Amino acid sequence: MIEHALDRLLGHPSIERVCVVLATGDLWWDGCCYAGHERVVRVEGGAERSTSVLNALGWIERYADPEDWVMVHDAARPCLRGADIDRLIEALADDAVGGILACRINDTIKLETSGGTIAETIPRERLWRALTPQMFRFGLLYASLNNALRLGKSVTDEASAIELAGLRPRLVEGHADNIKITHLEDLDLAAFYLQRQSRSLQPPE
Secondary structure: OHHHHHHHHHOOOOOOOEEEEEOOOOOOHHHOOOOOOOOEEEEEOOOOHHHHHHHHHHHHOOOOOOOOEEEEOOOOOOOOOHHHHHHHHHHHOOOOOEEEEEEEOOOOEEEEOOOOOEEEEEOOOOOEEEEEEEEEEHHHHHHHHHHHHHHOOOOOOHHHHHHHOOOOOEEEEOOOOOOOOOOHHHHHHHHHHHHHHHHHHOOOO
């Protein structure tokens, strides 16, 4: 999955470097085809997503200016399209805050009671599913994640930290096939999407 994700990121002309955040004692990275890549660096992860991202930003700090853009992408999302990276960059080029790739929710959403019954049906017209990459100015993201850590607030994505700072990240619509591998059955679906994307990129005979 990491190799597929790195294929998409390193293949994009606007992305200069990639930090891969891995658990301490990871045994698989050395066998990855990108382990020795000149534009890729391995960074040790933290106890939570936010601390892992902070570790990566700490490494980037030596190279980045506060106004430089940084993206955070889940390695478990191998089906990211180059076109969606283009769309994110173009949509946020003049944005003061930044934003995320996201998909509108099409399912009917139910709110559960403590007893496991339906409390209410949530209107879905303004509901989105957060995807990655999420893209923000380096200085803003670094400060916002550190602020969340200082306040003891748990943030499940980078946009949450930006929201906690009182700002409103932009939603940029991406493709629904940018799925996150969470369950074993997701692997088959990801393989299907990758195969279909590969066919769409092949020139006609």
